[in-house]
Amino acid sequence: MKIAIYPGSFDPITLGHLDIIRRAALCFDKVYVCVMDNCNKKAHMFPAEKRLEMLRRSVADLPNVEAELFRGLLADYAREKDARIIVKGLRNATDFDQEYQMAAINRGIWADLETVFLPASIAYQHFSSTMVREMIRYGQPLEKYVPLPVAEELKHHLSN
Numbered sequence: 469m470k471i472a473i474y475p476g477s478f479d480p481i482t483l484g485h486l487d488i489i490r491r492a493a494l495c496f497d498k499v500y501v502c503v504m505d506n507c508n509k510k511a512h513m514f515p516a517e518k519r520l521e522m523l524r525r526s527v528a529d530l531p532n533v534e535a536e537l538f539r540g541l542l543a544d545y546a547r548e549k550d551a552r553i554i555v556k557g558l559r560n561a562t563d564f565d566q567e568y569q570m571a572a573i574n575r576g577i578w579a580d581l582e583t584v585f586l587p588a589s590i591a592y593q594h595f596s597s598t599m600v601r602e603m604i605r606y607g608q609p610l611e612k613y614v615p616l617p618v619a620e621e622l623k624h625h626l627s628n
Contacts, residue, residue, distance in 0.1 A: 471551040472496040472584070475504050475542050478519045479512045480622070481526050482600055484592030486615055488557035491586055493530050500549055501527060501535045504542065513601050526615040543577035552580050559588040559596070 474492055478485060478501075492499045503520045505512070512519070516537050523535040538545045546554065554574060556567045564585070571583035600613050610619040 469497045470495075470553065471498045471500070471549060472553040472555050473500045473502050473542070473546055473549065473551045474555040474557075475502040475545075477505065477512065477597070478503050478523050479514055479597050480519065480600060480604075480614055480618055481523050482592070482595065482597055482614055483612075484557065484559070484588055484595065485597075486526055487589050487592055488555065488586050489527060489533060490530065492555045493533050495584075496553065496555075497532060498551075499530075499533045499555070500545075500551065501533060502542070502545055503535065503537045505539060513604065522615075522618045522621065525617045525621075541577065543574050543581055546574075546581055547578060552582060554581060554583045556583055556585050557588050558585050559593045 472492055472495070474489055476485060489499065489501055501523060503516055503523060505516060514522070520535060520537045527533045527535055542554065546552070554571070558564050558567060567583070567585065574581050574583065595613055600610065603610060603613065604622060610622055614622070
């Protein structure tokens with residue numbers, strides 16, 4: 469069984485993330501989408517449990533995808549799940565440089581761990597969770613950027 473992990477902070481999940489998840493689900497028998505805390509981010513807009521909840525609703529229709537929360541090293545999570553593949557989405561050369569470095573670190577921790585890069589679909593190359601958080605702060609429509617259940621929830625959350 470080919471098991472892969474798609475890690476991220478998902479603050480919040482975007483349509484770009486969902487596109488990578490759907491494509492990975494076609495390539496692997498099982499995909500664990502792992503909500504992690506990014507130590508490079510000063511503060512998340514949403515607590516980890518809320519990000520996990522939004523993610524689970526977004527992937528509910530994918531039978532071979534499971535979303536979980538993990539606080540620790542990605543390589544340790546991969547060992548725990550017996551996954552030897554990390555999936556990373558790339559929007560541009562900056563993403564590649566950062567993710568290539570992380571792939572080398574993960575492989576240094578566990579030599580059997582491979583990283584597979586999926587290029588972002590053209591429709592999603594121009595935006596990120598950071599951009600979506602700005603749109604949330606300013607009350608902008610989100611339907612073009614996040615899964616519909618998440619957009620509806622965020623709209624409701626903002627109106628309260």
